[in-house]
Each structure stands twice: as structure tokens, then as C-alpha cells.
Amino acid sequence: MTAEASCAPTIDVHAHLLLPEVEEAVAGHPGLGEARALDVRRNGPAALAVSGPMVGERVPRLTDAAVRLAAMDAAGVDVQLVSPSPNHYHYWAGPRLAERVCGLANEGTAAHCAKAPDRLHGLGLVPLQHPDLAVALLDHALDQGLRGVEISSHAPGPGGTREVELSDRRLGPFWARAEETGALVLLHPFGCTLDERLNQWYLSNTVGQPTENAVALSHLIFSGVLDRHPGLKLIAAHGGGYLPTHIGRSDHAWRVRPDARGCAHEPSSYLERLYFDSLVHDPHVLRALIGTVGADRVLLGSDFPFDMGTEDPLGALRAAELPDQDFHAVRGGNAAALLNLV
Incomplete structure (x- = not known):
């Protein structure tokens, strides 16, 4: 166990903020009603x-x-x-409104964190539905002193245009800029595309969130985004969903199916290039996650x-009854290094 890890502060990398100014900006827009419907x-009454x-x-x-x-x-x-809070994504918004939403989110998050700068660090937003705006708004977030941005697993295309997956080539400049600047990118899904199949018993969250994480990470891996941008600092919320503990099926497909060979390895x-939060609600799953990705890639998260x-x-x-070295790495050592707090 390194002295740095054992002495590091306890750092929670998965915590949320509500921004009334964002909701005021979108109030009354027709797209908001459609998104709420x-x-x-998807969730059910x-x-x-x-x-x-x-x-x-x-x-x-x-x-x-x-x-x-x-x-x-x-x-x-x-x-x-x-x-x-992920309900602030508003990926239905057109370019001008989306730029305003993300600008307000970046500035509001920075202002909140400025009230305790030694204890609060922030992430902003970029409009995934408008890839051409993502680089400028990432830069805006960093200019506010934020550590990076939060994104969902995908974005429905505005005005009926095609959906934007994280593998979309139009996001290439965004990934390149995030890699270049060292910005953190938190992958936190909002909503699940399985729709009414999950509209009872809160399956939209209990099943939907892990599914969306697994799908989004698979898009990043199989499409070669991580080959092209090996220096990305991406944190997957909710332990990365189902993917880390079921990655053997992906490996098998990569070995036997030529259509699954979009990535180099x-x-x-x-998985060892990504970060994952610890919020899996099961000590056995947390140990399995750490066993798969390594204790140095898991960060404390609470939602x-x-x-x-x-x-x-x-x-x-x-x-989870981890060895001391792993416990302190997850508790804060890994995040302290990632946030340059050591």
C-alpha cells in the first residue's frame, strides 16, 4: 500500500446537482413536453x-x-x-437552446463548487445531439474551472435526425479534445431505449441503467474509439453496468465473428483503460468488478x-472486504491521482 493512497482524502466521484436556471431556460419549449411524455x-406512472x-x-x-x-x-x-443531474441533458434541444443549456450548466456547477473549492470539483455538460458544438462547450466547461463533462449513453437526433451513439464519427473531434486536455468524461445514462418493456417495478432504472452503460461502453470499445484515443479519461457510472462482469461474451464474439472485429484487441x-465507480449495490459484484478491471481503475461513487x-x-x-491496499485505492487514492490532488 502506498503512503499516498492511505493518506488520500475520501473522494466521491458520483454526486449530483440541480440547477434551476437550466430548467427555467427550457420551460415552455415544445420539445420539453415531448421529452417528458x-x-x-419509459418509466411508467x-x-x-x-x-x-x-x-x-x-x-x-x-x-x-x-x-x-x-x-x-x-x-x-x-x-x-x-x-x-442527468435530467438536465435536454438532448431534444436545438442548437441555440442546447448551447444555452450547457453554458448555464457549466457556469452553475462552477459557481456551486466555488463555495467550497477545496472540497467540491465539478463536471459540466456538452450537447451530444449536436456533435459540432461539443468541443466548444467542453472548452467552456474547462474555462470555468471544471474538470470535464458528464454525458449520457447516446442522444436522440434533434428534429428526427439520426441518433448519435458514442461510436458516431461526428464525435471524433470531441474525443480528441477531451484526450488532448485531459478532461474527465463521466458516462451516466439517462433513460433506456427499451421503453415500455421496462415501465413497471422501476425496471427502467434497475435494468435500464446497467443495460445502457453496457451498450455505450461496447460502442466505444468495438468501434475503435478507444484505439484512436487511448488517453481518454472516462469514468463509467454504476460500475459500468453489465459489461465488466460479462465481458467474456464480448471477447468470444471478437475472436469468432469478423463483424465484431471493429477494435484492435x-x-x-x-476495461483497464477506463475508470468505474463502485456503486454496484453488492459486495460480491464489487469484488468481481475489481478483479476484472483492477483496483486502480475503480473509484468511490454514491449517486x-x-x-x-x-x-x-x-x-x-x-x-467488500478488500485488502487494505485496494480499499484505500478505491476510497480515494485513485481519484486523488486522477484529479491531481496528490
Whole structure:
């Protein structure tokens, strides 16, 4: 165990922020109503009836830096990497509105983190639905002092145009700029394209989120994005979903199917180039994740302060009964190095 890892602060890389100014900017736009109707269809009325009050009760923790810091103290967390709530993506927005949404998100996140700059670091947004705007808005986020940006697993094309997957060649300049600047990119899906099949029992989240993570990471791997940009610093939320623990199937396809040979090496080899948060809700799965990708690629995550996260990320990490070296690496050593806090 290195002295740096054992002495590193406890760092939570998966924590969220609500930005009222973003919602004010999109209010009244026709696309917002359509997006909300899609959300109802995908999640189902029972899930939305629970989610509304749940989020409402957590608004102080999502907006007030002092309340956030008190909650961090209670959980034993020294530092948070704060990203906008994924409902702020608004990938339905046209170019001008999308630019405004992301600009407001970048500035609002920076202002929130500036209230405790030694403890709060931030990520902004880019409009995946408009790849030609992504580089400029990544630069805008970095200019605000943010550490990078948060993205979803894909974006529906605006105005009925074709969907933008993370493998889309139009995103090439964005990946190149993120690699060049050392910007962090947090992959955090919002919504699942399985739609009404998951509209009961909150399957839209419990099954949908891990599925979207696995699909998005597979697009990055099989398309060769990670071959072309080996220096990308990408963090996959929710432990990367189903992919890390089922990567053997991808490797097998790569070996036996010529149509699965879009990447230069076996898919499993790319997992060691990515980072994953620890939020998998099962100590056995966390140990399996670490066994697959390496203890140096896993970072503490809580999904603060939502109900599908954990209020005790350190307790969840301790439950995995890791060797001390691995425990401290995940607790904060890896993130401290990634954020240049050591």
C-alpha cells in the first residue's frame, strides 16, 4: 500500500446537482413536453409518482452547498466530484437552446463548487445531439474551472435526425479534445431505449441503467474509439453496468465473428483503460468488478443524494472486504491521482 493512497482524502466521484436556471431556460419549449411524455412512457406512472416526492425532499442537498457539505461530513466524504443531474441533458434541444443549456450548466456547477473549492470539483455538460458544438462547450466547461463533462449513453437526433451513439464519427473531434486536455468524461445514462418493456417495478432504472452503460461502453470499445484515443479519461457510472462482469461474451464474439472485429484487441483489454465507480449495490459484484478491471481503475461513487445511490459509500466499500491496499485505492487514492490532488 502506498503512503499516498492511505493518506488520500475520501473522494466521491458520483454526486449530483440541480440547477434551476437550466430548467427555467427550457420551460415552455415544445420539445420539453415531448421529452417528458417519453419519460412517462419509459418509466411508467408508478415510478414517476415515487420519483417526484423523492427528488423534492432532496432539493436542499442538490442545491445548497452548505447542506451538501454537512451530508458529506456525515458520510465521511472529504471531496465530491459534482455533476449536473442527468435530467438536465435536454438532448431534444436545438442548437441555440442546447448551447444555452450547457453554458448555464457549466457556469452553475462552477459557481456551486466555488463555495467550497477545496472540497467540491465539478463536471459540466456538452450537447451530444449536436456533435459540432461539443468541443466548444467542453472548452467552456474547462474555462470555468471544471474538470470535464458528464454525458449520457447516446442522444436522440434533434428534429428526427439520426441518433448519435458514442461510436458516431461526428464525435471524433470531441474525443480528441477531451484526450488532448485531459478532461474527465463521466458516462451516466439517462433513460433506456427499451421503453415500455421496462415501465413497471422501476425496471427502467434497475435494468435500464446497467443495460445502457453496457451498450455505450461496447460502442466505444468495438468501434475503435478507444484505439484512436487511448488517453481518454472516462469514468463509467454504476460500475459500468453489465459489461465488466460479462465481458467474456464480448471477447468470444471478437475472436469468432469478423463483424465484431471493429477494435484492435480483445474487448476485455480496454476495461483497464477506463475508470468505474463502485456503486454496484453488492459486495460480491464489487469484488468481481475489481478483479476484472483492477483496483486502480475503480473509484468511490454514491449517486448522491438520490434513492438509488447510497448514503454510506464507505460502508458499502468496507462490505467488500478488500485488502487494505485496494480499499484505500478505491476510497480515494485513485481519484486523488486522477484529479491531481496528490
